[in-house]
Amino acid sequence: MRVHPFQALRPPAEIAAELACVPYDTVTTDEARALAEGKPQSYLRVVRPEIDLPAGADPHSDASHRKAAENFAAFRKQGWLLREDKPNFYLCRLKMGRRVRRGIMACVHIEDYEQNVIRKHEKTRPDKEDDRKQHILATNANTEPLILAYRDRAETDALAAEAEKGAPMLDFAAADGVVHTVWRMPDSARVEKAFQSVPTAYIADGHHRAAASARVGAERRAANPKHTGDEEYNRFMVTLFPQSQLLVMPYNRCVEGLNGKTPEQFLAALKGKFKVSAQAEPAPKKPRRVSMYLAGKWRGLSWSPVPGADPVADLDVSYLQDNLLKPALGIADPRRDKRIEFVGGIRGPAELAKRVDSGRAAVAFSMFPVTVEQVMNVCDSGRLMPPKSTWFEPKPRSGLLIHTL
Numbered sequence: 001m002r003v004h005p006f007q008a009l010r011p012p013a014e015i016a017a018e019l020a021c022v023p024y025d026t027v028t029t030d031e032a033r034a035l036a037e038g039k040p041q042s043y044l045r046v047v048r049p050e051i052d053l054p055a056g057a058d059p060h061s062d063a064s065h066r067k068a069a070e071n072f073a074a075f076r077k078q079g080w081l082l083r084e085d086k087p088n089f090y091l092c093r094l095k096m097g098r099r100v101r102r103g104i105m106a107c108v109h110i111e112d113y114e115q116n117v118i119r120k121h122e123k124t125r126p127d128k129e130d131d132r133k134q135h136i137l138a139t140n141a142n143t144e145p146l147i148l149a150y151r152d153r154a155e156t157d158a159l160a161a162e163a164e165k166g167a168p169m170l171d172f173a174a175a176d177g178v179v180h181t182v183w184r185m186p187d188s189a190r191v192e193k194a195f196q197s198v199p200t201a202y203i204a205d206g207h208h209r210a211a212a213s214a215r216v217g218a219e220r221r222a223a224n225p226k227h228t229g230d231e232e233y234n235r236f237m238v239t240l241f242p243q244s245q246l247l248v249m250p251y252n253r254c255v256e257g258l259n260g261k262t263p264e265q266f267l268a269a270l271k272g273k274f275k276v277s278a279q280a281e282p283a284p285k286k287p288r289r290v291s292m293y294l295a296g297k298w299r300g301l302s303w304s305p306v307p308g309a310d311p312v313a314d315l316d317v318s319y320l321q322d323n324l325l326k327p328a329l330g331i332a333d334p335r336r337d338k339r340i341e342f343v344g345g346i347r348g349p350a351e352l353a354k355r356v357d358s359g360r361a362a363v364a365f366s367m368f369p370v371t372v373e374q375v376m377n378v379c380d381s382g383r384l385m386p387p388k389s390t391w392f393e394p395k396p397r398s399g400l401l402i403h404t405l
Contacts, residue, residue, distance in 0.1 A: 001117060001150075003106040003195040004235050005087035005188045009141075009402040010170070011080060017172035019043050019080060020180065020397035023144055023205075026344060029059055041080055043399030045071040047143055060131045065138035072139045081402065088184045089191045090401060091163040092239055094394040095179040101245045101394045102160045104191065105145060105182075105401055107235035108201070110217040113210055118148065119202050119379035122387050124211045125335050132212035140405050142213060142237040144398040146206020149372055152242040155194045159185065170400060180397055195240075202379050204246060204372075204392040210236065216405070237403035239396055243372050249345030249391040250283075250369040252352055253320070254361035256339040259330045263295045266328060266363070273323040274301040282349035284368040287316055291366040293353050298366075311378045316368055317389045329363075335387045342388035345369065 011019040018039060024047035027035065033051040036042035045052055049067035050059040057064060075081045090105040112118045136142065163185045170182040185191055203210055213236035220233040258266045270276055280291045280300030290301040303319060312318055325331040325340070334340050341361065343351055352364035370390055378385050 001195045001198045001201055002109045002112055003089070003104075003192055003240070004109070005089050005191075006107045006232070006235070006237065006403045007087045008084045008090070009076070009081040009404060010084065010182075011399060012082060013170055015041055015080060016170045016180075016400070017174065019075075020172075020174065020399045021047065023395050023398050024048055026346070026395070041075075043075075046075065046139070047398055060127070060134075062134070065134045068135060068143075069138040069140075072141065072143070081399075087188070089188055090169075091160050091183045091185055092396050092400065093164065093179075093181045093183075094396065095181075096177075096394055099247070099394075101241065101247075102164070103147070103239040103241040103245065103396070104156065104160065104185070105237070105239050105396075106191070106195075107232075107403055108148070108238050110214045110234055110236065112201075113214045113236075114218075117200055118210070119200055120207055120210075121203065121375050121379050121385045122207055122389065123335060123384055124208050125387075128208045129211045129215070132208045133215050136212055136216050136405070142209070142403040142405075144206075144209070145237045145239045145396060145401070146209045147204040147246075147392055147395070148201040148238045148240050149204045149243055149246055149376070149392075150198050150201045150240060151376070152244050153194070153198065155197075156191075156240075156242065159187075159191055159194060162186065174397055178394065178397075180400065182400055200380075201240065202376055204241070204375070204390070205395065206238075220405075232403070233405045235403070237401070243376070246372050247393045248369045248372055248375070249393055250367035251317070251345060251388040251391045252343045252349070252367055253325070253365040253388075254341040254343060254352060254355050255325070255329055255331065255363050255365075256341075256361055257329075258362050259328065261328075266294070269328040270301070270324060274303055276301060282353070283366055287368050288319070289368055290316065290320055291349065293349070293356050293364040293366070294362075296357065298349075298353075301365075310383070311374065311381050312383045312385060315370060315374070315378075315385060315389065317370075317386045320365060320367075321386050344391040346391060346393060 021043040032048035036044040050057045050064045094101045163183045217233045277300030331337045349366040355361045
């Protein structure tokens with residue numbers, strides 16, 4: 001792997017807690033607007049800029065991206081984002097209760113993405129990829145880091161421990177109680193050398209941002225007759241977490257309507273593929289179990305191992321897609337079908353019940369999470385997982401560090 005230090009933009013320490021925000025894709029427009037209300041310094045105004053447009057504004061429109069650029073420039077003019085004196089690598093530590101996670105923030109090379117040194121586990125949606133590309137072009141920046149995982153290495157752990165002994169540049173508790181602490185890493189050359197022996201990294205969160213960054217870099221490379229390969233557009237910002245530092249939570253599903261079926265007809269359609277239990281815990285406790293919320297009640301779905309199943313077919317999300325979502329609910333392409341919503345596991349199964357009870361969805365599925373090792377094995381086999389198979393935690397707050405192109 002090639003990793004690069006970068007001359008970040010970052011908030012002054014005294015306003016970091018007020019400025020830093022949840023990642024753009026973890027909240028709706030209404031939720032983002034409520035979080036940023038009365039907070040002019042909230043970085044949500046950059047990553048969810050539609051909150052500063054009239055109600056009902058399209059968050060993917062040109063107007064929204066122009067607003068992102070306008071707000072980003074205003075943050076810099078106001079002194080809410082400052083330029084570091086020189087390029088650095090950074091250590092970001094996240095404390096969630098008793099859990100402590102440490103990731104190294106760096107830039108990686110788009111060619112490593114193109115050549116599968118940085119590996120993907122899901123396909124991107126063209127509309128979302130285009131949206132993230134327009135956001136990068138409008139702001140001329142990677143406004144949020146994506147998350148990469150790599151197999152544990154003692155050398156990078158030692159570098160993190162060394163950085164942690166110094167004085168932090170940022171240190172605050174976010175509204176959700178997660179404590180974020182950021183240090184500048186003291187020896188960039190050692191960080192670069194350590195990652196040269198890391199053969200592969202795996203996208204844990206941010207497939208669309210990675211694809212969009214690679215497209216921006218490729219277009220700028222083609223348009224630059226003096227291209228050297230060392231320009232900032234050749235890189236995008238990530239947080240690199242060792243495998244053991246990541247927690248995988250489920251990515252749950254809600255579906256609008258029952259494809260013309262009554263609840264009774266829908267349940268009948270599941271026979272033969274699932275053992276259906278009349279009641280179940282909202283969160284399944286082991287693989288090959290799904291908790292389904294239908295008509296005000298949690299039911300259990302289970303099945304036996306499929307002999308000879310490959311690493312993808314053996315995933316719970318694959319079995320659910322192939323044996324329920326497609327045949328019973330008519331969702332052949334979950335990447336494009338607007339009837340299905342994916343709900344991050346951090347929201348818990350209560351959010352699924354809320355959406356069904358409100359009429360927003362007709363049925364919801366609470367999944368058992370995959371493991372990081374499963375994700376890596378799928379990537380290494382050259383296969384892809386179904387969309388939205390994983391929800392990784394922790395997620396660093398957006399606005400802590402920004403990479404400009």
